[in-house]
Amino acid sequence: MAAGDPIEANLSSKTYVVTGSNTGIGKEIARGLNRLGARVILACRNQTKAAAAKDDIVSSTGNDAVELIALDQGDPSSVKAFAAEVAQRHDQLDGLVNNAGCWLTTYELDPQGIERTFTVNTLGYWRLTNALEPLLIEGGGGRVVNVASEMAYGLQADDLGYQRRRWSGPAAYAQSKQGNRMLSWVRAERLRDKGVTVNALHPGVVSTEIARNGRGIVGGVSRVYFKVFGLTPTMGADTALWLAASPEAEGHTGKFWVKRRQKRRRFHDMERNRALWKQLESLG
Numbered sequence: 001m002a003a004g005d006p007i008e009a010n011l012s013s014k015t016y017v018v019t020g021s022n023t024g025i026g027k028e029i030a031r032g033l034n035r036l037g038a039r040v041i042l043a044c045r046n047q048t049k050a051a052a053a054k055d056d057i058v059s060s061t062g063n064d065a066v067e068l069i070a071l072d073q074g075d076p077s078s079v080k081a082f083a084a085e086v087a088q089r090h091d092q093l094d095g096l097v098n099n100a101g102c103w104l105t106t107y108e109l110d111p112q113g114i115e116r117t118f119t120v121n122t123l124g125y126w127r128l129t130n131a132l133e134p135l136l137i138e139g140g141g142g143r144v145v146n147v148a149s150e151m152a153y154g155l156q157a158d159d160l161g162y163q164r165r166r167w168s169g170p171a172a173y174a175q176s177k178q179g180n181r182m183l184s185w186v187r188a189e190r191l192r193d194k195g196v197t198v199n200a201l202h203p204g205v206v207s208t209e210i211a212r213n214g215r216g217i218v219g220g221v222s223r224v225y226f227k228v229f230g231l232t233p234t235m236g237a238d239t240a241l242w243l244a245a246s247p248e249a250e251g252h253t254g255k256f257w258v259k260r261r262q263k264r265r266r267f268h269d270m271e272r273n274r275a276l277w278k279q280l281e282s283l284g
C-alpha cells in the first residue's frame, strides 16, 4: 500500500495515547486513529489548546471517544502523573505514539544538567514509554510509534549538557533525534518477547509550528521554507498512523520508516545504544 492510501482497520475497541496532539502532526495522527474508531487520549501540556483540538477532532470524525490528560513531556513528575491517570482510567493500551517535540532557539539545562531539547524529545519519549509499558504489555500487541527525524546526528552521551561543545538549536535537535532512534532499537529488543512492537519514523518535512521559535533571518527563512516546501500535517501523519493502526504494520519491530517504507536502520551499534539506555536509567 502506498503512502496516503486509506488504511483499512477497525480500531473501535482500541485505546491509544498520542503526545503533542493539540496541533501539527500529532493532531492529525489522533484524528486519523479516532476516525478509524479508536479511543484517543490527547497528551498535551496546554489544556486550552488540547480542548480546542478535541472539539475539532470530534466534529470531523463524529467519534466522541477522545480524552484529555495533561502532560509536560519535559517534566518527569508530569510524566509520572500522566501515566498514573491513564492507569486509573484504563486497564490496557493498544498504542502509544510519541510525537511531542521541540526545536529550541535558546540554550537551557534541566535541573539534572541535561540540555532541554534532549530532555523533552529523547528523555520524554523514553520516560513516558517506560511508565506506560505495563499497560502496553497488558494490551497484548501494543504498538509504540516514535516520531523521529532524518535530521539525526552528533549525539555525545558524555556531554548531554553541552559543557564541552558549542550549543545550537539544530545540533541539539539532531542529537535528540539520534537518541530517539538508538533507544527505539533497544526497546524493540527488550520488548520482543512481550508482544509490544517499537518502530521509529521520519514524517517528511511538514508545514507545522515546529519552527515557531526561530528568530532573526534564520528563523524567518526556516518558517517560510516549512510553509512553502512542507507537506500538510495530514500527509506528515500518514506513516505514524499506518504504523499505529494498519494490519500491514503488525509484527514489524525495531525498524525505521519513511513514507510507509522501511529504510536503512542507522545507529545500530547496540552496545552503544544499550550504554545510553543505562545512562538514562541513572537519571530516572
Ligand SMILES: NC(=O)c1ccc[n+]([C@@H]2O[C@H](COP(=O)([O-])OP(=O)(O)OC[C@H]3O[C@@H](n4cnc5c(N)ncnc54)[C@H](OP(=O)(O)O)[C@@H]3O)[C@@H](O)[C@H]2O)c1
Binding pocket: 019, 020, 021, 022, 023, 024, 025, 026, 043, 044, 045, 046, 049, 071, 072, 073, 074, 075, 099, 100, 101, 102, 120, 147, 148, 149, 150, 202, 203, 204, 205, 206, 207, 208, 209, 210, 211, 230
Ligand atoms: N515538521 C517537520 O518537518 C518534522 C520533521 C521531522 C520530525 N518532526 C517531528 O514531528 C513531531 C511533531 O512535530 P510538529 O512538526 O507537528 O511540530 P509542532 O506543530 O510544533 O507540534 C509539536 C507538538 O509537541 C508539543 N510539545 C512540545 N513540547 C512539549 C512538552 N514539553 N510537553 C508536551 N508537549 C510538548 C507541542 O505542544 P505546544 O503546542 O503546547 O507547544 C505540540 O503539540 C516532533 O517530534 C518533531 O520533531 C517534524
